[in-house]
Amino acid sequence: MQNPKLKKLHDEWLIEATIEDMQDKLDSREITSVDLVHMYLYRISHYDKSIRSVLEVNPEALHVAAALDVERAQKGPRSKLHGIPILLKDNLDTGDKMHTSAGSLALDGHCAEKDSFVAAKLREAGAILLGKTNMTEWANFMTFGMPSGYSSRGGQTLNPYGEFDVGGSSSGSGAAIAANFAAASIGTETSGSILNPSLKNSLVGIKPTVGLVSRSGVIPIAHTQDTPGPMARTVKDAAHVLTAIAGLDEKDPATLTNPARNGIDYAAGLTEKSLKGYRIGIAGKPFSERMNKHKIKMIEDAIHCLRELGAEIVEDIVIPSAEEKWGYEILLYEFKPDLNTYLSSTAPNNKIRSLADVIAFNYKHPKAMLKYGQKLLVASEDTSGTLLEKEYIEALEKDQYLSRDQGIDFALKQNNLDAIFFGGDRGSEIAAKAGYPTVIVPTGYTPNGEPFGVSFTGTAYSEEILLKISYAFEQTNKHRKAPVLKEDSDK
Numbered sequence: 001m002q003n004p005k006l007k008k009l010h011d012e013w014l015i016e017a018t019i020e021d022m023q024d025k026l027d028s029r030e031i032t033s034v035d036l037v038h039m040y041l042y043r044i045s046h047y048d049k050s051i052r053s054v055l056e057v058n059p060e061a062l063h064v065a066a067a068l069d070v071e072r073a074q075k076g077p078r079s080k081l082h083g084i085p086i087l088l089k090d091n092l093d094t095g096d097k098m099h100t101s102a103g104s105l106a107l108d109g110h111c112a113e114k115d116s117f118v119a120a121k122l123r124e125a126g127a128i129l130l131g132k133t134n135m136t137e138w139a140n141f142m143t144f145g146m147p148s149g150y151s152s153r154g155g156q157t158l159n160p161y162g163e164f165d166v167g168g169s170s171s172g173s174g175a176a177i178a179a180n181f182a183a184a185s186i187g188t189e190t191s192g193s194i195l196n197p198s199l200k201n202s203l204v205g206i207k208p209t210v211g212l213v214s215r216s217g218v219i220p221i222a223h224t225q226d227t228p229g230p231m232a233r234t235v236k237d238a239a240h241v242l243t244a245i246a247g248l249d250e251k252d253p254a255t256l257t258n259p260a261r262n263g264i265d266y267a268a269g270l271t272e273k274s275l276k277g278y279r280i281g282i283a284g285k286p287f288s289e290r291m292n293k294h295k296i297k298m299i300e301d302a303i304h305c306l307r308e309l310g311a312e313i314v315e316d317i318v319i320p321s322a323e324e325k326w327g328y329e330i331l332l333y334e335f336k337p338d339l340n341t342y343l344s345s346t347a348p349n350n351k352i353r354s355l356a357d358v359i360a361f362n363y364k365h366p367k368a369m370l371k372y373g374q375k376l377l378v379a380s381e382d383t384s385g386t387l388l389e390k391e392y393i394e395a396l397e398k399d400q401y402l403s404r405d406q407g408i409d410f411a412l413k414q415n416n417l418d419a420i421f422f423g424g425d426r427g428s429e430i431a432a433k434a435g436y437p438t439v440i441v442p443t444g445y446t447p448n449g450e451p452f453g454v455s456f457t458g459t460a461y462s463e464e465i466l467l468k469i470s471y472a473f474e475q476t477n478k479h480r481k482a483p484v485l486k487e488d489s490d491k
Contacts, residue, residue, distance in 0.1 A: 001038075019183050037065045037130065058130055079125040081122065086128065086185065088122075089135050093112030095119070110346060130182050146372040161445075162449050167198070177232060178201035202442045203480075204237070207431065210227050211255050211257045243263070274310050283427060288423050291423060317420065340355055343358075437463050439470040
């Protein structure tokens with residue numbers, strides 16, 4: 001960097017600076033939001049060529065940052081996200097010059113006509129939408145066997161910690177924040193797609209209750225399970241982002257089930273380091289099976305830490321549906337009508353108007369599009385699109401009953417628990433079927449450097465409790481370490 005002040009800040013301060021650290025320097029005028037954008041763009045241009053986490057940057061980012069700097073000087077900050085650069089997964093609409101493609105070249109030229117609800121809420125909070133991140137194509141609902149982080153538009157995203165799985169499908173959102181290409185990112189989850197890349201990239205990920213954050217303007221998989229959520233380096237950073245993006249949306253009826261009609265400041269209560277009075281149940285077999293000894297040791301250490309913090313630990317809780325083999329029927333049936341609704345409402349110049357159009361485009365360009373096939377797209381297209389199938393309706397009722405009444409809610413009520421503890425992201429599938437929240441937190445690394453974490457799951461709209469538990473755990477451990485990056489070669 002030519003500016004010696006920015007170079008010093010970049011080298012010595014930015015790497016692990018939190019959102020509140022940034023706000024302190026912005027308020028004292030030690031830095032500007034323009035400075036932040038310059039430093040993050042520098043990092044992306046110098047370190048992301050090999051990681052391939054960012055698909056594109058917002059060409060208006062510096063102008064937006066300058067405008068927010070003027071507003072700060074005149075009126076003060078709007079929120080904790082005022083002037084803070086945030087990256088978004090490539091399936092969230094932004095009504096600007098950036099594209100929204102779900103990682104597919106079929107939508108390579110598609111620019112949304114307006115913001116998604118999430119993007120609009122971030123702008124309202126004063127955040128800078130810095131760019132779009134790569135993702136597993138069609139949120140990993142294109143075929144079987146596609147590697148996490150691969151898309152026809154962005155290629156293969158890699159894990160900045162080394163030769164480990166990058167996690168999917170919010171792969172770029174995870175790798176980019178691990179490498180510190182923005183303060184935080186937005187991912188989306190249908191089943192594990194926030195929690196898994198957060199685990200793999202040593203991040204805090206929040207998979208919210210379905211209904212806490214609107215899905216309007218998000219390229220979908222399944223309306224009963226989809227949700228956007230934050231990915232960040234600390235619990236408090238993730239909580240600040242969650243506060244900004246949560247809210248009621250008449251276009252998404254699921255959000256009207258939220259009992260907190262006026263919203264919650266999820267970061268405000270993150271002050272206690274004690275967990276006295278909290279009861280946490282430990283999910284045992286089969287959720288801990290086939291883990292290596294190093295990960296088991298980290299799980300045991302994490303449970304010990306929770307006890308030291310004053311939490312009452314209930315070992316080996318019973319989850320009646322723990323052995324259930326969850327199917328993907330709901331996703332298969334909901335994908336077609338949900339995607340068709342989204343595509344039919346895009347700008348008239350977008351020639352891809354349906355799932356059938358996507359499939360036809362892929363067949364027309366097999367070398368670029370069918371490296372791993374499109375079996376799931378074809379299988380979904382073969383459904384009626386009316387959601388009248390007996391198999392779908394029975395699976396919907398079964399999954400919700402087993403994941404809630406005979407799953408998470410059963411275990412919570414039976415043991416009078418505040419949360420359920422899982423090693424890694426092992427509870428992501430049952431929470432996805434229930435539509436319930438989970439927070440995942442880094443807890444260390446295996447001897448070869450692979451990141452690992454633990455997660456806390458609760459009933460619907462229990463994010464405030466889960467974040468308090470996660471924050472206390474994080475503050476006691478502070479396990480996260482930044483990856484060591486190699487500067488990209490110009491060759």
